[in-house]
Amino acid sequence: MIEERAEVRPDAILADLNPKQEEAVLHTEGPLLVLAGAGSGKTRVITRRIAYLIGCCGVPPWNILAVTFTNKAAEEMKRRVGDLLGQDGMRVWVGTFHSTCVRILRKHGGVMGLRSSFVIYDEGDQLSLMRDCLRAIGLSERALNPRAVLSRVSRAKNDLLSPEEYALVANDHMEERTSRLYRMYQERLEGLQALDFDDLLVGTVHLFERHPEVLAAYHDLWRYILVDEYQDTNHVQYRLIHLLASKHGNLCVVGDDDQSIYKWRGADLNNILDFERDHPGSAVARLEQNYRSTQRILEGAASVVAHNAGRKGKTLWTENEVG
Numbered sequence: 001m002i003e004e005r006a007e008v009r010p011d012a013i014l015a016d017l018n019p020k021q022e023e024a025v026l027h028t029e030g031p032l033l034v035l036a037g038a039g040s041g042k043t044r045v046i047t048r049r050i051a052y053l054i055g056c057c058g059v060p061p062w063n064i065l066a067v068t069f070t071n072k073a074a075e076e077m078k079r080r081v082g083d084l085l086g087q088d089g090m091r092v093w094v095g096t097f098h099s100t101c102v103r104i105l106r107k108h109g110g111v112m113g114l115r116s117s118f119v120i121y122d123e124g125d126q127l128s129l130m131r132d133c134l135r136a137i138g139l140s141e142r143a144l145n146p147r148a149v150l151s152r153v154s155r156a157k158n159d160l161l162s163p164e165e166y167a168l169v170a171n172d173h174m175e176e177r178t179s180r181l182y183r184m185y186q187e188r189l190e191g192l193q194a195l196d197f198d199d200l201l202v203g204t205v206h207l208f209e210r211h212p213e214v215l216a217a218y219h220d221l222w223r224y225i226l227v228d229e230y231q232d233t234n235h236v237q238y239r240l241i242h243l244l245a246s247k248h249g250n251l252c253v254v255g256d257d258d259q260s261i262y263k264w265r266g267a268d269l270n271n272i273l274d275f276e277r278d279h280p281g282s283a284v285a286r287l288e289q290n291y292r293s294t295q296r297i298l299e300g301a302a303s304v305v306a307h308n309a310g311r312k313g314k315t316l317w318t319e320n321e322v323g
Contacts, residue, residue, distance in 0.1 A: 008055025013048050013084065024252075024285035025049045028057055028224075031245075031279035033272070034254040039292030042254050043073075046226055047080040049252065053224055054088055061091035062221065065244070067100060068228035074099070077228075093222070097237055098197060101204040105195075108214045112207060119194040126150055126196050133184045144177060152178045153185060157198035158234040158266035160205065201236045208243045219247040230255035230275075234266035242278070251279065294323025 014022050021041055024034045025048045036042035050066060053059040068074050074094050081089035093100070106116045121129065130146040152175070156166045163183035170179045189195065195203060208215040225245050227233070230253035233241070245251035255272050276282045 008051065008085065010052070010056050013051050013055060017044070017048065018289050020285055020287050020289070021045050021048075024287070025052050027252075027283050027285065028053055028250070030249055031275070031282040032252040033275045033282055033284045034252065034287060035284065036254050036256055036287040037290060038256065039290040040287035041289075042228070042287060043077060043080070045287065046228060046252075046254055047077055047084065049226065050081050050092055051084040051089070054085055054092070059224060061085075061088050062093070063223045064092045064226070065100070065222040065224070066092060066094040066226045066228070067097055067241070068094075069096060069232065071096060071099070073228065097240070098200050101200040101240070104204050104218070105200065105207065108207060108211070109203065111211050111214065112203070114195075114203070115193050117193070119192065120200070121189070121194050121196045125194075129188060130181065130185055133181050133188065136184065137180065139177075144174075144181075149178055149181050153182045154198050155266055156182065157202050158236050160202060160236055160239065198236075201240060205236055205239050205243065208240075215243060216247075218244060223248045224250045225252070227251070227253045228255075231257055231269060231272045232267045233271050234268055238268065238271045249279070294321060296323050 014025065017025065018041075021044065024032065024045045028049075034042065034045060036045070046066065050064055053064060054061050066074075066077060068077065074096055078090065078092070078094040081092055081094070083089070093103075095103075102120070105114060105118070109118065110116065127146055127150065130150050131141065134141065134144060134146055134149075161169070163179060163186050166182055167176075167179035170176045189199070208218075222244060225241065227241055232255070241251065241253075253272065253275060257269060257272050276284065
């Protein structure tokens, strides 16, 4: 039985969008890079694009995945889609990278020996476990800061480096000790049927790479993928998204190459700068009208970011008063 869904008039979805926002909403097939300047209405574009796919193009809501970085942003996105589409809007999977990966691993992690009841270690749990590892090899916290070790381990996982791979590239005494602790820490996590936050992403990438039948199931499920704040994605997030989008190519990423702030946690600005190279034939929409600031603020900001190396280039403007 095919479930009927109410159609939505395009003018109801496109109402109050400026021409560039409308351009981004209407480009539904193939890869799309949306360069969204500060205060340019990127959340509006993402939610209207989802509503257009469902209400005007007939895409089932469960065939759409929207990913962002925080639970607050995900809830706001879902609320706006629900306001536009009602119950259909609530059937779209909108979540963070981590919540999406938890869902996948709870369902399919068994093929890798992971119980569906696996435990997720928070920062406090991780710190306690790393302290145990330090004691096990006879090191004090004064000799080696467990937070610093965890930071290095996290960066290794975000770069998809296993303990064995990390050991091969360790080139000083600190990294050699870190590689030993990384191996012990990971072995203990596995013995406890526990994952830390980085493992949620790494485990999902490994699941898809080692079990293509699982990836194929998600290709069938999520045919349209939207990613917010793409400039702040790291390597493992990049790999995850490109595995999911590899069959249909309907990948829409939204971000601003002038606003990347998470390099300290592994964010790679090249992910957004190289999007067109990674996806030949990509469309690009630049959201340059600012709704938040005065023209003086925009001019001041532009004079700073104009010096950023490798930027895609945007010229923000506003209809607001000079200020």
